[in-house]
Amino acid sequence: MGDQARKRIVRFNQTCAATRRTSRRAFTLVELLVVIAIIGVLVALLLPAVQAAREAARRMSCANNLKQIGLALHNHHDAKKSFPVNMNGSGPQTGSNQWGTGLYSWSTYLLPYMEENSLYESIDFSVNMADVGNVPFNPRIGNEHRNAAAAATVVPTLLCPSESYERTELMGTAKSAPANYVANIGWPASSTGMDGTRQVPAKHNGFIGVVHPTEDYDWYSGPTRAKQFTDGLSHTMACSERLITTIANMVELDQAKDLRLVSMCAGSNPNTPQSLAGYYQYAKNSHNDITRTKLVGRAWISGSPLVGNTFMTVLPINSFNGHFESTGQRLINMTTPSSQHPGGVHTLLGDGRVEFTAEDIDMRIWWAMGSRDGGETINSSN
Numbered sequence: 001m002g003d004q005a006r007k008r009i010v011r012f013n014q015t016c017a018a019t020r021r022t023s024r025r026a027f028t029l030v031e032l033l034v035v036i037a038i039i040g041v042l043v044a045l046l047l048p049a050v051q052a053a054r055e056a057a058r059r060m061s062c063a064n065n066l067k068q069i070g071l072a073l074h075n076h077h078d079a080k081k082s083f084p085v086n087m088n089g090s091g092p093q094t095g096s097n098q099w100g101t102g103l104y105s106w107s108t109y110l111l112p113y114m115e116e117n118s119l120y121e122s123i124d125f126s127v128n129m130a131d132v133g134n135v136p137f138n139p140r141i142g143n144e145h146r147n148a149a150a151a152a153t154v155v156p157t158l159l160c161p162s163e164s165y166e167r168t169e170l171m172g173t174a175k176s177a178p179a180n181y182v183a184n185i186g187w188p189a190s191s192t193g194m195d196g197t198r199q200v201p202a203k204h205n206g207f208i209g210v211v212h213p214t215e216d217y218d219w220y221s222g223p224t225r226a227k228q229f230t231d232g233l234s235h236t237m238a239c240s241e242r243l244i245t246t247i248a249n250m251v252e253l254d255q256a257k258d259l260r261l262v263s264m265c266a267g268s269n270p271n272t273p274q275s276l277a278g279y280y281q282y283a284k285n286s287h288n289d290i291t292r293t294k295l296v297g298r299a300w301i302s303g304s305p306l307v308g309n310t311f312m313t314v315l316p317i318n319s320f321n322g323h324f325e326s327t328g329q330r331l332i333n334m335t336t337p338s339s340q341h342p343g344g345v346h347t348l349l350g351d352g353r354v355e356f357t358a359e360d361i362d363m364r365i366w367w368a369m370g371s372r373d374g375g376e377t378i379n380s381s382n
Helices: 003-025 030-082 106-113 116-121 250-255 273-286 361-370
Strands: 085-087 093-095 183-184 209-211 237-243 264-265 320-324 330-334 342-348 355-357
Touching: 030 183, 030 237, 030 342, 030 355, 106 116, 106 183, 209 342, 237 250
Parallel strands: 085 209, 264 320
Antiparallel strands: 183 237, 237 342, 320 330, 342 355
């Protein structure tokens, strides 16, 4: 074999080797699709874990917000010798187009104890926290109100990080800032207790007091003090959380799919918690009197019950809400705790502990946790 032939064979072998190396480095279409499929499966497996981790972080932040509220409640008690009240009612007129004190929420009075002292100092408490009009059943806050700027100020400690919201003109042109956290006001005046033995109209038995500037119904109370909690602060709920209404206007009310965002008008006859819950189940199924249905969660500054900054332990967690408009029970709202957290809500106990309460909690335990002085026993056998 000549030199030229040998050179051609060597070049041929080199070319084949290079071709084999090139073919080993490249992906075929099938291989590429397999790799993409594997990556997709891994992402699908990883995404729920990432979302769960994010929700766990948000739940921790939400619990911390309630912990801060608990500290503020006790600091308020140390300074004022009582817990704050929820101020209901329109109050007396004090001049042309002006109203007296009233309609300030319990959380408004906590601001100095939540590092929001400048916001608290900006509020003019000499005027009612609503425009002149159909107060308290339509507590609107307009741009001309003296406290419009304060009402529109977002207070981060009052918002759950798992919640989404936007400021709308649903409650007035001031576009008041909402809140997620609600305070326990016990049972309605018409509740005859778990076994029907409570005298009605009954006295207020919740954590924070509820007062009216001008009217004196039997149910209303002044500020509550630690010594009044004969069931024990550790056995009485102070606060929980509630979803913020996402509806932008009343026209959308009929289209509301989530009944946790609305409050339906209730009856006024004496009832046990069991029968009240049954009544509301009927109201839920029949959309009872949509013209008297209200929306909740619209302004942290407002003490109007129809804004829903308070709650009662009558209905199951994450169910729906109701309110009374009848004489003797006016301004009582049976807002029910709800949240974006799967399976339940955070609750702040009177001693400052924060727990996650499952939505399938035994109802007798749930009712008992709302009462400060009923002598109910809270244990797993109830």
